[in-house]
Amino acid sequence: MVRALNRLSASGVKAASVGKHADGGGLWLVKREDGGAQWVLRVTTHGRRREMGLGAYPDCSLKEAREVADQWRAVARQGLDPIKERERQRREAARNIHMLGDIALDAFNSRKAELKGDGKAGRWFSPLELHVLPKLGKVPVADIDQKDIRDTLAPIWHTKADTARKAMNRLGIVMRHAAALGLEVDLQATEKAKALLGKQRHTVQNVPAMNWRDVPAFYQSLDGGSITELALRLLILTAVRSYPLRFLHLDQIEGDVWTIPAAAMKGRLGTTSDFRVPLSAEAQSVIAEARKFARDGFLFPGMKRGVISDMTMTALMDRRGLKERPHGFRSSFRDWTAEATNTPQDVAETCLGHVTGGAVERAYRRTDFLEQRRALMERWGSFIANKAQCNVEKMRKSGSETTTY
Incomplete structure (x- = not known):
């Protein structure tokens, strides 16, 4: 032996x-x-x-x-x-390699194709980058539990409710991504963290919007001919979001139609179609005036490179002492269609790029109401560019006349 x-x-x-x-x-x-x-x-x-x-x-x-x-x-x-x-020891060793920060970045890269502009604006990743990764980025993803998440997001859970909600949502996606990679994670951690944090007290407020009756006067005050004023005028005339407008490329315009690529559109889940925007005579006039600023094919280029920033038009309104935001003009337009016209809801919502109806209904309804929208946008352009309308509005505000629209 x-x-x-x-x-x-x-x-x-x-x-x-x-x-x-x-x-x-x-x-x-x-x-x-x-x-x-x-x-x-x-x-x-x-x-x-x-x-x-x-x-x-x-x-x-x-x-x-x-x-x-x-x-x-x-x-x-x-x-x-x-x-x-x-095998257990190998998993333990592997777990220590897969930090949350690395998994989060991998999850972001795998989803870039789904995001507007391939996620270049960074909005998908920024809630994680600013509020989660500084505390949990170097923690093995398998070690993260609901208490870690609660402690990380508690400081902004009520004070920055929308940002906290986005951060929680993104973190849930990252945890599912880690599970898909074969890592042992608690897929219920974010839901448990929500239960620990409680219901958010903060009420999400809508973007401040200008009353549609005040839009003509404001629009006509944008008469300096600067690139920012022209961009804001076209934003008002078309009722589009700022992203597709800032990245408007001249080859997207053909005649009186501006075609926005599907990838640049938000809020059109269920469709991969490009979005056609009918251009009123006033909108075409603004585009013609803005062409002198075009660079690299972009109608509204930035000072040094790229295009104008997301805050350029907002800063202009701030300088005017206005609390309203550029995005709010979409609401102004929608209120105008509801209160001053007899526009069918489907047509009005399509003007804003919204998808209406269920999947079956959309499968049979192939129209984008282009002709109806063309007439409506022409009417909107005439309304806000009409100086006589602006004078009537001043009289209404002074109390000397009551006007019905």
Whole structure:
């Protein structure tokens, strides 16, 4: 029994023939016909014989094989399956490599194609980057639980409710991405964190919008001919969002129709179609005036490169002392259609780029109401550019006349 261990020698291993050679204690050298060799340890746990590879010879020497075999025999004596224990240790080691910050970035990159402009504006990633990753970015994703998430988002849960909600949503996506990669994560962690944080007290407020009756006077005050004023005028005339307008490329315009690529549109889930915007005579006039600023094909280029920023038009309104925001002109237009016209809801909503109706209804309704929208946008352009209308509005405000629209 004394000779049960260490039967092989280094020279004997090197000269071993094809077959299995016992070193004792369950350690075997398996020599293959192709000249290669493998160390194998046989142990019995829970009444079952298990064989686990310890490495290839000569990369793993006889001495190293014996040391590793001693370690796993000790594990087996504790009543543990050495193969399962090794797998557990590997998972533990792998878990420490997959930090939340790395998984979050991988999740973002995998979703860029789904995001507007391939996510270049950074809005999808910024809630994570600003409010989650500074605290949890270097934490293994498998270690993150609801308490970690609660403690991270608690400071902004009520004071910046919308941002906190977005951060929680993005974090949930990242956790699901980690699970898809085969990592062990708690997929319910974000929902549990919401329960711990409680209902948000903050009420989300709508973007401040100008009353539609005041739009003509404001529109006509944008008479300086600057690139920002022209951009804001076209934003008002078309009722589009700022992103597609800022990235308006001249090759998107054909005649009196501006075609916005589907990738640049928001709020059109369920369709991959480009969006056609009918251009009124006033809108075409603004575009013609803005062409002198065009650079690299973009109608509204930035000062040095790219296009004008998202805050350029907002800053102009701030300088005017207005609390209303450029995005609010979409609401102004929608209120005008509801209060001053008899426009069908489907037509009015389509003007804003909204998808209406269920999937089945949309499958049968192929029209985008272009002709109806063309007439409506022409009427809107005439209304806000009409100086006589502006004078009537001033009289209404002074109380000298009551006007019905």
